[in-house]
Amino acid sequence: MFDKLLDPDREDAYLPPGYGGRPETTNGQGPLCGELVAWRHPTFGNYTAGELAYSFVRSHDMNYSRELFYGFECLIWLLCDDANWLPQRIRITLLDGMKEKPFTWCSDTGHFSDEILNILIRRSRSKFRYTRAVRSALVESIGSALNEICVKEEPTDIAERFIAHEFIESYYDYQSRMRLARRR
Secondary structure, eight states: OHHHHTOTTOGGGGSOOSSSSOOOBTTSSOOSSOGGGGGGSTTGGGBOHHHHHHHHHHOBOSSOBOOOSOHHHHHHHHHSGGGTTSOHHHHHHHHHHHHHSTHHHHSSOTTSOHHHHHHHHHSOGGGOOOOHHHHHHHHHHHHHHHHHTTOOOOHHHHHHHHHHTTHHHHHHHHHHHHHHHHHO
């Protein structure tokens, strides 16, 4: 069935994503293929990692939405051993995309602690620290997400992976990019 999507005569597979607007690409031009086959394309259709991560979490057209889990739950799943079946190239692209567009995992509260979101909003990068309280809130949020997605892994292990991948730092990087873009 999936191979039928690769048929060049099937126009719906080569349409850009249906969630509106022009999709972001690595070269600023139109994508080389549609969203439905981008993961099979050698360059992922030239979609940016952030665009692919957004599509992974929230893609929809005007008729339906594929969103089943909150973005934070999707991110936590990607950090779990349970996601090891994904080809490494795809998993890394999705994780990079979550860093490129942190709103894919932190804009919907879901199981992501309101305490951590409040800290991110109220504190600057220079004032953010992984204090015991912050780590505890992160582990609790990850535990809730693991429970929701039915994955049996240690929340503390996933929290360490989250920290090692520097997702909080990517949030602050994104905020800096947005402030700079607004100034222009």
